[in-house]
Amino acid sequence: MINEVLINLGLSEEEVDVYTSLLNSGGQSASQLSKTTKVKRTHIYNIASSLVKRGLVSQNKTNGTTIFVPLSPDKLLSLAHDKKDEAERIESTLEAVLPNLKSKYNLAENKPVISFYEGKEGVKKVYLDTISEAKPILALVETTKVDLEMYKWVTTEYVKMRVKNDIPVKAIVASGLKTKTYIGLDKTELRETKEVPSDKFPFENEINIYGNKVSIINHKKGSKLLGIIIDNPIVANTFRSWFHLTWSRL
CATH class of the missing domain: 1.10.10.10 (Winged helix-like DNA-binding domain superfamily/Winged helix DNA-binding domain)
Structure with missing residues (x-):
């Protein structure tokens, strides 16, 4: 002791x-x-x-x-007093700078974390992140101009994983040759879909909103495959509000 x-x-x-x-x-x-x-x-x-x-x-x-x-x-008591005085000085100094530290913390806390992915395997990781999060997905989807290999992987392997994990989707899909088939599978694929004309709303990328994240995927046939995940509740909630507003008017 x-x-x-x-x-x-x-x-x-x-x-x-x-x-x-x-x-x-x-x-x-x-x-x-x-x-x-x-x-x-x-x-x-x-x-x-x-x-x-x-x-x-x-x-x-x-x-x-x-x-x-x-x-x-007895000198130890003097050391104890010195330590107490030092602690009080530190506390006083901390109280003075604490507002500034809190301000920096709040900025860091609200700063989005953005991750970039390239190529087929990179884009797959973006999709698989929705499985890891296991939250309902709000999606903006284009089915016609998609890279064929990616389309096959998404509509078979990815969808099976999503359904197995009981993750539902609400999707706004641009009309195209595959749209009817896509909508026809809504019930078995835990999805609810609304269609918009592709000539008025030409979706160039797919957007998925889930949890505190938003992913943007460029899987257009003939272009460089890219994926971005933005991890930030403010950004996600803004996209989510935009989606619900659009959904309610279709």
Whole structure:
């Protein structure tokens, strides 16, 4: 318990070892302290000198040898008061800068995290993130101009995973050759779809809104496959509000 109290006052374990040895055995040289403590002999002098600076130990020479002598433990109360005063100064300083720190925290907390993905495997990771989140999806979908390999993967493997995980979708889909088939599978694929004319609303990308995230996918046939995930509740809720407004008017 004594060692713990001394450490809480700011002494290191080595300082505690040397100080308690001096209290128990009286004045000692560095050579003697290396035998009565666990401190390495090469460190003894520095540790003892540190205790001298703290006012817990004095030093004097006897026959040319430096002897370290313990002073009254009453000095420990002074250390405790100093530590208390320092804590109060730190608290006062912290209170002064806390509003600025909170402001920085709020900015960081609300700053969107944006992740980019490329190629077929990258775009697959964007889709699979909706499975990991396991939240209902609001989607803006184009089925006609999609890369054939991606379309096959999405309509078979991805949809099976989504259905297995009981993740529903509300989709606004641009009309096209595959739209009728797409809508025809709504019930079995846990989806509710509304169609818009592609000549008036030519969707170039797919957008998925889920949880606190929004993904934007370019899987257009003949173009570079890209995916973006924006992780931010404010952005997601803005897109979600926009989707519901559009949905309610179709």
